[in-house]
Amino acid sequence: MSQRAAWIGLGVMGYPMAGHLKSKAGIPVTVYNRTGAKAEKWAAQFSDKTAPTPAEAARDADFVFACVGNDDDLRQVTTGPDGAFQAMKKGAVFVDHTTASADVARELHAAASAKGLGFVDAPVSGGQAGAENGVLTVMCGGEQGDFDKAAPLIAHYSRMCRLLGPTGSGQLAKMVNQICIAGLVQGLSEAVNFGMKAGLNMEAVVEVISKGAAGSWQMENRHKTMIAGKFDFGFAVDWMRKDLGICLAEANNNGASLPITALIDQFYADVQKMGGKRWDTSSLIARLQR
Template identity: 65%
Template sequence: MAKCAFLGLGVMGFPMAGHLMAAGHDVTVYNRTGSKADDWVTRHGGKACPTPRDAAEGVEFVMACVGNDDDLRAICIGEGGAFDGMSKGAVFVDHTTVSAEVTREMAAAASERGIAYVDAPVSGGQAGAENGQLVVMCGGAQTDYDRAEPVIGAYAKACRRMGEVGAGQTTKMVNQICIAGLLQGLAEGLTLAQKAGLDGEAVIDVIQGGAAGSWQMVNRHKTMLAGDYDHGFAVDWMRKDLAICLKEGDALGAPLPVTALVDQFYKDVQAMGGGRWDTSSLMARLGKLADK
């Protein structure tokens, strides 16, 4: 069992850190809002620290799951940052979905200090984190990944090294691009079914076992048909992720026309007050257009 720190106790990090503790690891936590770290300790044990540096001192692995590029920089190299507390040879594992640019920047800063770095964004949402069933896509040196993978296994149903540092984040971009296009198609299909007077549940029951089937179809069609979006992965976070995808696409010369279009549809959802709605709320936008 390993000595670990977990930085960031949001809807994903809180249960992920809990799975580390349940697996028998020695876990220290940090959260920007200290009361949440205290709540975690009350529920799971371990201890909380006031800064990332304090949490990272003397541990073998530091896991992070924060909000964006700036948040990652702050906990890594900001005042009281984790890199100042980590020992040489320790491994930093970043589960945040961030840009490949900041990943390379933080990996270089870690390397200068003798710290190993694995970028390891996750897919599976809050439910996956709570159930320990996340999919983790990793980038980093093989030896660093091999050390981290058994620890990541506490909250993952699948974990795979995709290449060198940054490959995990690029794979996550592919994941988000595919989800965005798929959800728009599902929203349009269900909207057509409703307008045609079909039983939406019956339609999904017929088609989900064929070529159109997907995780989103199986797990989101009921709430989409009910107009219930107060759950799941927030539109605000999806737009953050899609901005990363579009920037990387431009840098690589990879055209992403559907992604750019769906990103603007999500902007419309935000204007409707749906920034915290689940990404399946693309259907609510179509409903509003149909009512005009």
């Protein structure tokens, strides 16, 4: 019998990820979204069906994927009264693509195990473009057997997927990722602003230095919009502050020092006060140009 899947959460990431799963894996995918109209749109586009609750979406599924907002949202769609864990069959695997805390991953792994379910925490990196193009990086935590079952399906919307350790390791790796990005974007913001103040043609400068040791994804993909002051796209400042809050809380638990991350988090708070809550994270440069 063919496998069946469910997808919970059809935001800017989940919508295209679920679409790749459906179109490339060729298996039935039942979707649930808090805003029903979004689920109906997806179902019409990909010729599949919706469900009124996470539990109904997950019923009879071999794999249930989720990509929601935060820890509380995740608890609601898993262990809540209408959550997926209430209806999933034994042996099914829940794959969580939400960027959340390592603590909630461990909590939900325990709840899933008690019901005979598998659980993989699998946050992603690559942004909306990566989701739309099916080339995300997926950082996973969990048991080898559960990962081995889920990996062939995750491959339909990723170019890198790896198990990095026990439950929570995926979320911890995503924290490492966000710490790196925050520092890179702040450094790029200062550099571009400095060059513009100095009267340099910064597009020409970046064309040169991006081929050297200073090069990065952020430089290649964000320098033009930073120079132009365009930020109405991409990964929102609100989301980055949520993620950095998770990083700082974890650092408080494990004793790691994150002085630069803490400072940049406050810089993003400044951007929020400027009205940039939904601006791309590259908008850090805007606070330097006030």
